[in-house]
Amino acid sequence: MEEKEKRAGELIIANKELTFQNKEKEKRAAELIIANKELAFQNVEKEKRAAELVIANKELAFQNEEKEKRAAELIIANKELIFQNEEKEKRAAELIIANKELAFQNEEKEKRAAELIIANKELIFQNGEKEKRSAELIIANKELIFQNGEKEKRSAELIIANKELESFTYISSHDLQEPLRKIQTFSTRLIADESQNLSDKAKEYVLRMQDAANRMQSLITDLLAYSRTTTSERKFETTNLNTIIEAVVNDFKETIAANHATIEVAEICDARIIPFQFRQLMHNLIGNALKFSHPDRPPHIIIKSRNIKRSKTRDQKYLPEKEYCHITVTDNGLGFEPQYKDHIFEIFKRLHDQEKIAGTGIGLTIAKKIVENHNGIITATGELNKGSTFDIYIPST
């Protein structure tokens, strides 16, 4: 029994300890219940907080999506910017090159500027010279104006002189013809009425007087015709030469028939001419061709005309205009020696005896004057006893 007492004593201590611990545990449990209530309340709060957080999270998730879209756009924008930056860097590089070029050009310009300053000084000097020349030209112009005035006076005087010459020529030829006619009439009366009182010698003298008087008549008539070609009005018309040539051939139809002459008219063109003068020209040339025919053969006359350019003219004569009407009259008559090719155009110059072939020697002179009135040229080529060709060049405009 001592051991049971130890044990009982120990159990009493242990029971006191246990009761103490139980009390402690009950304190603890009461505290825990309070703590648990507190925790439950806090859990409720935390669940409210959690619900709010879920909403907040959804909002955040949505905003994150938005941000990711923005981020994606920004990435694209950035790539674009990077690209543009590269472009700008290329531009910048080009600009640097351009700048170097400009800098170089500026240097050049400064050199030019320096040269221009020198050139300007030169120009100023030359302007001074030009003003001197200008002043001289003004004086020269005044001189020219004065001379033009003088020329117009001369011109007016010439027109008056020409008119006076024309009427003088007409009047003198008319007055010359008056006594001439008397001589002719009296000599015809002598022969007609007094032949029984005249010796043969006397009759011969009278006849030769008549001849001379008739020749003078022709000379005066021809001189009048010549003066008319120099002083008459010049009206140019574009005409078909055929009409004029045919009219002239018609004028000669009796002579042509009598001499069995043939006239060939080929390739005739239009030309700008003074019709009545051109007709006189053709009349003289064709008349000559018929008159100076060769006794051994009937006259054959060829008349041609065509338009030519300057380079093709014969004789290498210098013709200033560009286009010409080239007319030729060719015959198979008596012809002439080449040395006389200019002589025959001189006034009253003939190659034949008056008694064998009539004429005063003015026909070709008039022809030449008419061609000159047309600003043209006439030349003659001939071979003795073979024939002659007359070439006429008249400007087309």
Next chain:
Amino acid sequence: MKNIFLADDDTDDRMFFEDALKKVTIPTHLTLANDGLELMSNLETVIEPPPPDVIFLDLNMPRKNGFQCLEEIRNTSKLKDIPIVIFSTTTNDDAVNKTYQHGANHYICKPPSFELLVKAIETVLTLEMWQKPQPPKEKFVLVIS
């Protein structure tokens, strides 16, 4: 017998005309005048019949020329129907036309030969014999050269 009047200031031409007229086969009587004034006074004194059958008239005359005579004659009632032949040296177209416009019947250009003159006068007179005096209308020019 034809009564012919002539006015011409040239002595030789008057003589030629007179002699030529003698050679013409038609019998004629000639009254000469030295210029227009004389012609007009001749015409006045012979106004009592017979009046002239033909007047030959030169153009260029002093004191009164052919044109003036022509005008006066055509304006005188007793003379206006007398045939007038111009007898002149001019062959100018304008002058010839002017004579017709002033009332001339015919125009002879003085020829340089006597025979031609005789022929010309004979032709004109022959025409006139068989024609009544005509008012100026004919265009008939004898230009002989």
